[in-house]
Amino acid sequence: MNLELALAAAAPEDRPYTVTELVEGARDTINQLPPVWIEGEVSGFKEWSSGHWYFTLKDRTSAIACMVWSQDARRLAEAPEEGMKVYAQGRLSVYTEKGQLRFTIKQLLPRPEGGFHALKVERARKALEKDGLLDPARKRRLPVFPSRVGVVTSAEGAAWTDIVAVVTRRWPCCELILIATQVQGDNAPRAIIRALSVANRFEGLDVLIVGRGGGSKEDLIAFNDEAVARAVAGSRVPTISAVGHEIDTTLTDLVADLRVPTPSAAAEAAVPDRLELLRHLDGLRTHLGQAAGGRVESAGLRLAAAGSRMEGAVTRRVQDAGHRLRAAVRSMGTSCASRLAKQSALADQYGASLDALSPLKVLGRGYAVARAEDGQVLRTVGDLPAGRAFRLRVTDGEVPARSEAGS
Protein backbone atom coordinates (compact mmCIF):
# COMPACT_ATOMS: atom_id res chain seq x y z
CA MET A 1 0.00 0.00 0.00
CA ASN A 2 1.36 3.43 -0.76
CA LEU A 3 1.06 6.74 1.06
CA GLU A 4 -1.61 8.05 -1.23
CA LEU A 5 -3.87 5.06 -0.54
CA ALA A 6 -3.47 5.27 3.24
CA LEU A 7 -4.40 8.93 3.27
CA ALA A 8 -7.31 8.35 0.90
CA ALA A 9 -8.69 5.69 3.21
CA ALA A 10 -8.68 8.14 6.14
CA ALA A 11 -9.84 11.15 4.16
CA PRO A 12 -12.78 13.16 5.51
CA GLU A 13 -15.10 14.49 2.86
CA ASP A 14 -16.14 17.87 4.21
CA ARG A 15 -13.04 19.31 5.97
CA PRO A 16 -9.27 19.49 5.72
CA TYR A 17 -7.09 16.84 7.39
CA THR A 18 -5.97 17.43 10.91
CA VAL A 19 -2.22 17.37 11.55
CA THR A 20 -2.67 14.14 13.45
CA GLU A 21 -4.55 12.55 10.59
CA LEU A 22 -1.83 13.53 8.19
CA VAL A 23 1.07 12.38 10.39
CA GLU A 24 -0.59 9.16 11.51
CA GLY A 25 -1.65 8.39 7.99
CA ALA A 26 1.96 8.85 6.89
CA ARG A 27 3.14 6.73 9.85
CA ASP A 28 0.75 3.90 9.07
CA THR A 29 1.86 3.83 5.47
CA ILE A 30 5.55 4.04 6.27
CA ASN A 31 5.29 1.37 8.96
CA GLN A 32 4.33 -1.08 6.26
CA LEU A 33 7.66 -0.70 4.47
CA PRO A 34 9.93 -3.73 4.90
CA PRO A 35 13.17 -3.48 6.92
CA VAL A 36 16.15 -2.22 4.87
CA TRP A 37 19.91 -1.82 5.14
CA ILE A 38 21.28 1.66 4.70
CA GLU A 39 24.78 3.08 4.93
CA GLY A 40 25.77 6.41 6.38
CA GLU A 41 27.98 8.37 8.70
CA VAL A 42 27.18 8.70 12.38
CA SER A 43 26.67 12.18 13.75
CA GLY A 44 25.48 13.59 17.09
CA PHE A 45 25.34 10.31 18.99
CA LYS A 46 23.57 10.48 22.34
CA GLU A 47 22.73 7.74 24.79
CA TRP A 48 19.78 8.63 26.97
CA SER A 49 19.44 7.60 30.60
CA SER A 50 16.72 5.22 29.42
CA GLY A 51 19.44 3.39 27.46
CA HIS A 52 18.06 4.31 24.05
CA TRP A 53 20.51 5.63 21.48
CA TYR A 54 19.78 8.64 19.33
CA PHE A 55 21.91 9.90 16.45
CA THR A 56 21.78 11.03 12.86
CA LEU A 57 22.96 9.06 9.86
CA LYS A 58 23.99 11.19 6.94
CA ASP A 59 25.67 11.17 3.61
CA ARG A 60 26.74 14.03 1.40
CA THR A 61 23.29 15.49 0.79
CA SER A 62 20.81 13.99 3.26
CA ALA A 63 20.35 13.03 6.86
CA ILE A 64 17.93 10.94 8.84
CA ALA A 65 17.26 10.79 12.57
CA CYS A 66 17.96 7.35 13.96
CA MET A 67 17.26 5.55 17.18
CA VAL A 68 18.13 2.25 18.76
CA TRP A 69 15.89 0.90 21.50
CA SER A 70 17.76 0.13 24.72
CA GLN A 71 17.25 -3.63 24.43
CA ASP A 72 18.80 -3.52 20.93
CA ALA A 73 21.55 -1.15 22.09
CA ARG A 74 22.58 -3.65 24.77
CA ARG A 75 22.91 -6.33 22.10
CA LEU A 76 25.15 -4.17 19.89
CA ALA A 77 28.54 -4.34 21.56
CA GLU A 78 29.96 -0.91 20.86
CA ALA A 79 28.34 2.49 20.64
CA PRO A 80 29.19 4.14 17.32
CA GLU A 81 31.45 7.16 17.42
CA GLU A 82 31.21 10.49 15.68
CA GLY A 83 32.04 10.25 11.98
CA MET A 84 32.00 6.46 11.95
CA LYS A 85 30.74 4.92 8.72
CA VAL A 86 28.25 2.16 9.31
CA TYR A 87 25.75 -0.18 7.75
CA ALA A 88 22.44 -0.06 9.62
CA GLN A 89 19.44 -2.32 9.32
CA GLY A 90 16.05 -1.07 10.46
CA ARG A 91 12.69 0.29 9.52
CA LEU A 92 11.47 3.71 8.67
CA SER A 93 8.90 5.14 11.03
CA VAL A 94 7.41 8.48 11.95
CA TYR A 95 7.83 10.25 15.27
CA THR A 96 4.34 11.60 15.43
CA GLU A 97 4.83 14.28 18.09
CA LYS A 98 7.22 16.11 15.76
CA GLY A 99 6.03 14.75 12.49
CA GLN A 100 9.55 13.50 11.93
CA LEU A 101 10.79 10.72 9.77
CA ARG A 102 12.86 8.32 11.83
CA PHE A 103 14.92 5.20 11.18
CA THR A 104 14.69 2.64 13.96
CA ILE A 105 17.80 0.47 13.92
CA LYS A 106 18.07 -3.20 14.88
CA GLN A 107 21.54 -3.96 13.47
CA LEU A 108 24.60 -1.74 13.24
CA LEU A 109 27.78 -2.87 11.46
CA PRO A 110 31.03 -1.09 10.73
CA ARG A 111 31.82 -0.54 7.09
CA PRO A 112 35.14 -2.28 6.37
CA GLU A 113 36.90 0.78 4.94
CA GLY A 114 35.73 3.03 7.71
CA GLY A 115 33.80 2.62 10.85
CA PHE A 116 34.95 0.24 13.50
CA HIS A 117 37.85 -0.95 11.43
CA ALA A 118 39.45 2.47 10.98
CA LEU A 119 38.84 3.11 14.63
CA LYS A 120 40.45 -0.18 15.61
CA VAL A 121 43.50 0.56 13.47
CA GLU A 122 43.82 4.00 15.00
CA ARG A 123 43.55 2.56 18.50
CA ALA A 124 46.18 -0.07 17.66
CA ARG A 125 48.47 2.60 16.22
CA LYS A 126 48.20 4.59 19.42
CA ALA A 127 48.96 1.49 21.50
CA LEU A 128 52.04 0.72 19.37
CA GLU A 129 53.17 4.31 19.68
CA LYS A 130 52.71 4.25 23.44
CA ASP A 131 54.91 1.18 23.63
CA GLY A 132 57.61 2.99 21.66
CA LEU A 133 57.34 0.66 18.67
CA LEU A 134 57.00 3.53 16.20
CA ASP A 135 60.14 5.28 17.44
CA PRO A 136 62.42 5.95 14.44
CA ALA A 137 65.42 5.22 16.70
CA ARG A 138 64.29 1.58 16.80
CA LYS A 139 64.86 1.16 13.09
CA ARG A 140 67.85 -1.02 12.32
CA ARG A 141 70.09 -0.77 9.31
CA LEU A 142 69.93 -3.59 6.84
CA PRO A 143 72.97 -5.76 6.12
CA VAL A 144 75.04 -4.63 3.15
CA PHE A 145 75.71 -8.04 1.59
CA PRO A 146 72.98 -10.42 2.75
CA SER A 147 73.47 -14.07 2.00
CA ARG A 148 70.04 -15.21 3.19
CA VAL A 149 66.93 -13.18 2.42
CA GLY A 150 63.67 -14.41 3.95
CA VAL A 151 60.28 -13.58 2.46
CA VAL A 152 57.05 -13.92 4.44
CA THR A 153 54.32 -13.94 1.81
CA SER A 154 51.93 -16.17 -0.10
CA ALA A 155 53.55 -18.97 -2.12
CA GLU A 156 51.05 -18.33 -4.92
CA GLY A 157 51.11 -14.54 -4.97
CA ALA A 158 52.78 -12.17 -7.41
CA ALA A 159 54.93 -10.80 -4.58
CA TRP A 160 57.11 -13.92 -4.42
CA THR A 161 57.52 -14.03 -8.22
CA ASP A 162 58.49 -10.35 -8.33
CA ILE A 163 61.04 -10.73 -5.53
CA VAL A 164 62.62 -13.81 -7.15
CA ALA A 165 63.00 -11.88 -10.43
CA VAL A 166 64.68 -8.85 -8.82
CA VAL A 167 67.04 -10.85 -6.60
CA THR A 168 68.03 -13.13 -9.48
CA ARG A 169 69.01 -10.09 -11.51
CA ARG A 170 70.70 -8.04 -8.78
CA TRP A 171 72.19 -10.39 -6.24
CA PRO A 172 72.26 -14.02 -7.28
CA CYS A 173 74.90 -14.81 -4.66
CA CYS A 174 72.30 -15.33 -1.95
CA GLU A 175 69.68 -17.78 -0.83
CA LEU A 176 66.12 -16.57 -1.17
CA ILE A 177 63.99 -18.29 1.40
CA LEU A 178 60.21 -18.37 1.31
CA ILE A 179 58.21 -18.61 4.50
CA ALA A 180 54.81 -19.24 2.99
CA THR A 181 51.72 -17.83 4.64
CA GLN A 182 48.17 -16.89 3.94
CA VAL A 183 48.00 -13.09 3.53
CA GLN A 184 44.27 -12.45 3.43
CA GLY A 185 41.17 -13.79 5.04
CA ASP A 186 40.19 -14.18 8.66
CA ASN A 187 43.08 -16.52 9.48
CA ALA A 188 45.73 -14.37 7.81
CA PRO A 189 46.89 -12.52 10.96
CA ARG A 190 47.50 -15.75 12.83
CA ALA A 191 49.24 -17.30 9.80
CA ILE A 192 51.52 -14.31 9.32
CA ILE A 193 52.48 -14.27 13.00
CA ARG A 194 53.31 -17.96 12.78
CA ALA A 195 55.43 -17.40 9.65
CA LEU A 196 57.34 -14.61 11.41
CA SER A 197 58.02 -16.95 14.30
CA VAL A 198 59.28 -19.66 11.93
CA ALA A 199 61.55 -17.14 10.19
CA ASN A 200 63.00 -16.00 13.50
CA ARG A 201 63.64 -19.54 14.68
CA PHE A 202 65.72 -20.24 11.59
CA GLU A 203 69.34 -19.31 12.16
CA GLY A 204 71.06 -17.19 9.59
CA LEU A 205 68.46 -14.98 7.94
CA ASP A 206 70.02 -11.57 7.32
CA VAL A 207 66.89 -9.69 6.36
CA LEU A 208 63.18 -10.46 6.21
CA ILE A 209 60.67 -9.10 3.70
CA VAL A 210 57.06 -9.16 4.90
CA GLY A 211 54.33 -8.34 2.44
CA ARG A 212 52.04 -9.03 -0.44
CA GLY A 213 51.19 -7.64 -3.86
CA GLY A 214 48.64 -4.91 -4.37
CA GLY A 215 45.09 -5.39 -3.25
CA SER A 216 42.04 -3.53 -2.15
CA LYS A 217 41.91 -2.02 1.32
CA GLU A 218 40.05 -5.05 2.55
CA ASP A 219 42.81 -7.31 1.24
CA LEU A 220 45.38 -5.51 3.36
CA ILE A 221 43.51 -5.86 6.63
CA ALA A 222 45.87 -8.49 8.03
CA PHE A 223 48.77 -6.02 7.81
CA ASN A 224 46.79 -3.59 9.92
CA ASP A 225 46.36 -6.15 12.66
CA GLU A 226 47.93 -5.04 15.92
CA ALA A 227 49.24 -8.50 16.80
CA VAL A 228 50.86 -8.82 13.36
CA ALA A 229 52.48 -5.40 13.79
CA ARG A 230 53.82 -6.43 17.21
CA ALA A 231 55.24 -9.63 15.72
CA VAL A 232 57.01 -7.62 13.00
CA ALA A 233 58.33 -5.17 15.60
CA GLY A 234 59.60 -8.10 17.66
CA SER A 235 61.48 -9.74 14.81
CA ARG A 236 65.11 -10.52 15.62
CA VAL A 237 65.88 -10.29 11.91
CA PRO A 238 65.66 -6.76 10.40
CA THR A 239 62.41 -6.34 8.45
CA ILE A 240 61.24 -4.69 5.26
CA SER A 241 57.50 -4.14 4.99
CA ALA A 242 56.16 -4.33 1.46
CA VAL A 243 52.40 -4.25 1.49
CA GLY A 244 51.50 -3.45 -2.09
CA HIS A 245 49.67 -0.22 -1.61
CA GLU A 246 51.04 3.15 -2.59
CA ILE A 247 48.58 5.29 -0.70
CA ASP A 248 47.78 3.73 2.64
CA THR A 249 50.35 3.04 5.29
CA THR A 250 49.67 -0.12 7.25
CA LEU A 251 50.65 -0.77 10.86
CA THR A 252 53.18 -3.29 9.57
CA ASP A 253 54.77 -0.48 7.52
CA LEU A 254 55.06 1.66 10.61
CA VAL A 255 56.92 -0.86 12.76
CA ALA A 256 59.20 -2.42 10.12
CA ASP A 257 62.83 -1.30 9.88
CA LEU A 258 62.16 -0.18 6.33
CA ARG A 259 58.93 0.48 4.49
CA VAL A 260 58.64 0.23 0.71
CA PRO A 261 55.54 0.36 -1.50
CA THR A 262 55.94 -2.90 -3.44
CA PRO A 263 57.56 -6.34 -3.16
CA SER A 264 59.91 -5.47 -6.05
CA ALA A 265 61.06 -2.38 -4.18
CA ALA A 266 61.60 -4.55 -1.11
CA ALA A 267 63.88 -6.86 -3.07
CA GLU A 268 65.85 -3.87 -4.38
CA ALA A 269 66.26 -2.56 -0.86
CA ALA A 270 67.22 -5.95 0.53
CA VAL A 271 70.11 -6.75 -1.79
CA PRO A 272 72.83 -4.69 -3.48
CA ASP A 273 73.32 -4.64 -7.22
CA ARG A 274 76.22 -6.86 -8.17
CA LEU A 275 76.97 -4.78 -11.30
CA GLU A 276 77.60 -1.78 -9.07
CA LEU A 277 79.84 -3.88 -6.88
CA LEU A 278 81.75 -5.20 -9.90
CA ARG A 279 82.35 -1.60 -10.99
CA HIS A 280 83.60 -0.83 -7.51
CA LEU A 281 85.97 -3.80 -7.72
CA ASP A 282 87.30 -2.47 -11.04
CA GLY A 283 87.97 0.84 -9.33
CA LEU A 284 89.81 -0.94 -6.54
CA ARG A 285 91.91 -2.83 -9.08
CA THR A 286 92.98 0.47 -10.66
CA HIS A 287 93.86 1.95 -7.26
CA LEU A 288 95.76 -1.16 -6.31
CA GLY A 289 97.82 -1.05 -9.51
CA GLN A 290 98.57 2.65 -9.09
CA ALA A 291 99.46 2.36 -5.45
CA ALA A 292 101.76 -0.62 -6.01
CA GLY A 293 103.38 1.06 -9.03
CA GLY A 294 103.99 4.19 -7.01
CA ARG A 295 105.49 2.14 -4.24
CA VAL A 296 107.96 0.40 -6.59
CA GLU A 297 108.98 3.68 -8.17
CA SER A 298 109.54 5.41 -4.88
CA ALA A 299 111.50 2.40 -3.61
CA GLY A 300 113.87 2.73 -6.60
CA LEU A 301 114.35 6.44 -6.00
CA ARG A 302 114.96 5.87 -2.32
CA LEU A 303 117.58 3.22 -3.10
CA ALA A 304 119.55 5.64 -5.28
CA ALA A 305 119.24 8.47 -2.81
CA ALA A 306 120.29 6.21 0.04
CA GLY A 307 123.47 5.21 -1.82
CA SER A 308 124.57 8.80 -2.32
CA ARG A 309 123.70 9.77 1.23
CA MET A 310 125.55 6.93 2.89
CA GLU A 311 129.12 8.22 2.49
CA GLY A 312 128.32 11.67 3.78
CA ALA A 313 126.47 10.20 6.68
CA VAL A 314 129.42 8.11 7.86
CA THR A 315 131.83 11.06 7.76
CA ARG A 316 129.37 13.23 9.54
CA ARG A 317 128.87 10.68 12.23
CA VAL A 318 132.61 10.39 12.99
CA GLN A 319 132.84 14.16 13.22
CA ASP A 320 129.81 14.27 15.45
CA ALA A 321 131.33 11.68 17.78
CA GLY A 322 134.52 13.73 18.17
CA HIS A 323 132.60 16.87 19.01
CA ARG A 324 130.50 15.07 21.53
CA LEU A 325 133.54 13.50 23.21
CA ARG A 326 135.26 16.83 23.65
CA ALA A 327 132.18 18.48 24.94
CA ALA A 328 131.66 15.64 27.41
CA VAL A 329 135.16 16.01 28.84
CA ARG A 330 134.67 19.72 29.28
CA SER A 331 131.36 19.42 30.92
CA MET A 332 132.66 16.69 33.25
CA GLY A 333 135.34 19.09 34.68
CA THR A 334 132.94 21.90 35.42
CA SER A 335 130.29 19.68 36.82
CA CYS A 336 132.72 18.12 39.40
CA ALA A 337 133.84 21.52 40.70
CA SER A 338 130.37 22.84 41.09
CA ARG A 339 129.26 19.69 42.89
CA LEU A 340 132.07 20.04 45.50
CA ALA A 341 131.26 23.68 46.14
CA LYS A 342 127.67 22.79 46.70
CA GLN A 343 128.54 20.04 49.20
CA SER A 344 130.83 22.19 51.33
CA ALA A 345 128.18 24.87 51.55
CA LEU A 346 125.76 22.24 52.80
CA ALA A 347 128.30 21.04 55.43
CA ASP A 348 128.69 24.62 56.76
CA GLN A 349 124.96 24.92 57.07
CA TYR A 350 124.58 21.63 58.98
CA GLY A 351 127.51 22.65 61.34
CA ALA A 352 125.79 25.89 62.24
CA SER A 353 122.57 24.11 63.11
CA LEU A 354 124.31 21.55 65.30
CA ASP A 355 126.15 24.30 67.15
CA ALA A 356 122.93 26.14 67.98
CA LEU A 357 121.50 23.00 69.54
CA SER A 358 124.57 22.22 71.72
CA PRO A 359 124.01 22.47 75.55
CA LEU A 360 127.45 24.07 75.81
CA LYS A 361 125.97 27.07 74.04
CA VAL A 362 123.46 27.43 76.93
CA LEU A 363 126.20 27.18 79.55
CA GLY A 364 127.99 29.93 77.65
CA ARG A 365 125.13 32.23 78.57
CA GLY A 366 125.92 31.73 82.34
CA TYR A 367 123.90 28.66 83.25
CA ALA A 368 125.51 25.67 85.02
CA VAL A 369 124.54 21.99 85.38
CA ALA A 370 124.81 20.12 88.70
CA ARG A 371 125.46 16.42 88.41
CA ALA A 372 126.08 13.58 90.84
CA GLU A 373 129.30 11.63 90.70
CA ASP A 374 127.56 9.05 88.49
CA GLY A 375 126.61 11.78 86.03
CA GLN A 376 122.93 12.01 87.00
CA VAL A 377 121.57 15.54 86.62
CA LEU A 378 120.47 17.03 89.96
CA ARG A 379 117.36 19.11 89.30
CA THR A 380 115.53 19.71 92.60
CA VAL A 381 116.25 20.78 96.24
CA GLY A 382 115.52 17.19 97.20
CA ASP A 383 118.37 16.04 94.94
CA LEU A 384 120.77 18.15 97.00
CA PRO A 385 120.63 17.24 100.75
CA ALA A 386 123.11 19.00 103.06
CA GLY A 387 126.65 17.81 102.64
CA ARG A 388 126.10 16.08 99.29
CA ALA A 389 129.11 16.23 97.03
CA PHE A 390 128.47 16.85 93.36
CA ARG A 391 130.03 18.32 90.23
CA LEU A 392 129.16 21.57 88.61
CA ARG A 393 129.55 21.88 84.86
CA VAL A 394 130.16 25.40 83.62
CA THR A 395 130.95 26.55 80.12
CA ASP A 396 134.68 25.89 80.16
CA GLY A 397 134.93 22.90 82.55
CA GLU A 398 133.81 21.19 85.75
CA VAL A 399 134.39 22.01 89.41
CA PRO A 400 133.77 19.81 92.52
CA ALA A 401 131.09 21.22 94.89
CA ARG A 402 129.19 20.38 98.06
CA SER A 403 125.77 21.35 99.26
CA GLU A 404 125.63 23.56 102.45
CA ALA A 405 123.19 22.83 105.26
CA GLY A 406 119.59 23.51 104.02
CA SER A 407 117.67 26.55 105.15
Added chain:
Amino acid sequence: MKGESKGPAPRGATPSLQADLERLEQIVQSLQQEDLDLDKALALFEEGVGRLREARRRLTDAEVRLKQLRETADGSVDAADLG
Protein backbone atom coordinates in the same frame (compact mmCIF):
# COMPACT_ATOMS: atom_id res chain seq x y z
CA MET B 1 67.03 2.88 0.64
CA LYS B 2 69.96 2.06 2.86
CA GLY B 3 71.77 4.43 5.18
CA GLU B 4 68.74 6.35 6.32
CA SER B 5 68.14 4.34 9.47
CA LYS B 6 70.30 4.44 12.50
CA GLY B 7 72.77 2.13 14.18
CA PRO B 8 75.82 0.40 12.83
CA ALA B 9 75.37 -1.56 9.63
CA PRO B 10 75.26 -5.20 10.55
CA ARG B 11 77.67 -7.46 8.78
CA GLY B 12 75.90 -9.56 6.20
CA ALA B 13 76.37 -13.26 6.33
CA THR B 14 78.45 -13.08 3.19
CA PRO B 15 81.37 -12.26 5.43
CA SER B 16 83.95 -13.50 2.97
CA LEU B 17 82.83 -10.99 0.34
CA GLN B 18 82.56 -8.21 2.86
CA ALA B 19 85.90 -9.16 4.41
CA ASP B 20 87.50 -9.24 0.95
CA LEU B 21 86.23 -5.74 0.23
CA GLU B 22 87.36 -4.35 3.56
CA ARG B 23 90.77 -5.95 3.20
CA LEU B 24 91.11 -4.59 -0.35
CA GLU B 25 90.40 -1.05 0.79
CA GLN B 26 92.91 -1.52 3.57
CA ILE B 27 95.58 -2.81 1.17
CA VAL B 28 95.11 0.13 -1.20
CA GLN B 29 95.37 2.51 1.74
CA SER B 30 98.51 0.85 3.08
CA LEU B 31 100.15 0.98 -0.32
CA GLN B 32 99.27 4.64 -0.72
CA GLN B 33 100.22 5.90 2.70
CA GLU B 34 102.55 3.65 4.60
CA ASP B 35 106.31 3.63 4.42
CA LEU B 36 106.47 -0.03 3.44
CA ASP B 37 109.51 -1.85 2.26
CA LEU B 38 109.31 -3.15 -1.25
CA ASP B 39 108.91 -6.84 -0.36
CA LYS B 40 105.97 -6.10 1.87
CA ALA B 41 104.38 -3.81 -0.74
CA LEU B 42 104.64 -6.50 -3.38
CA ALA B 43 103.18 -9.10 -1.02
CA LEU B 44 100.22 -6.78 -0.31
CA PHE B 45 99.75 -6.19 -4.03
CA GLU B 46 99.66 -9.92 -4.72
CA GLU B 47 97.20 -10.48 -1.90
CA GLY B 48 95.02 -7.69 -3.28
CA VAL B 49 94.98 -9.14 -6.77
CA GLY B 50 94.04 -12.55 -5.37
CA ARG B 51 91.18 -11.16 -3.32
CA LEU B 52 89.91 -9.12 -6.27
CA ARG B 53 89.83 -12.21 -8.45
CA GLU B 54 88.02 -14.18 -5.75
CA ALA B 55 85.41 -11.47 -5.17
CA ARG B 56 84.74 -11.12 -8.90
CA ARG B 57 84.36 -14.86 -9.22
CA ARG B 58 81.88 -14.97 -6.35
CA LEU B 59 79.79 -12.23 -7.94
CA THR B 60 79.77 -13.53 -11.51
CA ASP B 61 79.46 -17.28 -10.98
CA ALA B 62 76.63 -17.11 -8.47
CA GLU B 63 73.17 -18.48 -9.08
CA VAL B 64 70.35 -17.64 -6.71
CA ARG B 65 69.16 -20.58 -4.59
CA LEU B 66 65.44 -20.74 -3.78
CA LYS B 67 64.41 -22.42 -0.56
CA GLN B 68 61.40 -22.72 1.67
CA LEU B 69 61.27 -22.96 5.44
CA ARG B 70 59.31 -25.81 6.93
CA GLU B 71 58.42 -26.63 10.48
CA THR B 72 59.24 -30.21 11.30
CA ALA B 73 57.21 -32.45 13.58
CA ASP B 74 59.45 -31.68 16.57
CA GLY B 75 58.89 -27.94 16.11
CA SER B 76 62.29 -27.16 14.65
CA VAL B 77 62.69 -25.33 11.38
CA ASP B 78 64.62 -26.38 8.29
CA ALA B 79 65.10 -25.06 4.78
CA ALA B 80 64.23 -27.23 1.80
CA ASP B 81 65.11 -26.54 -1.83
CA LEU B 82 62.31 -24.99 -3.81
CA GLY B 83 61.89 -26.22 -7.37
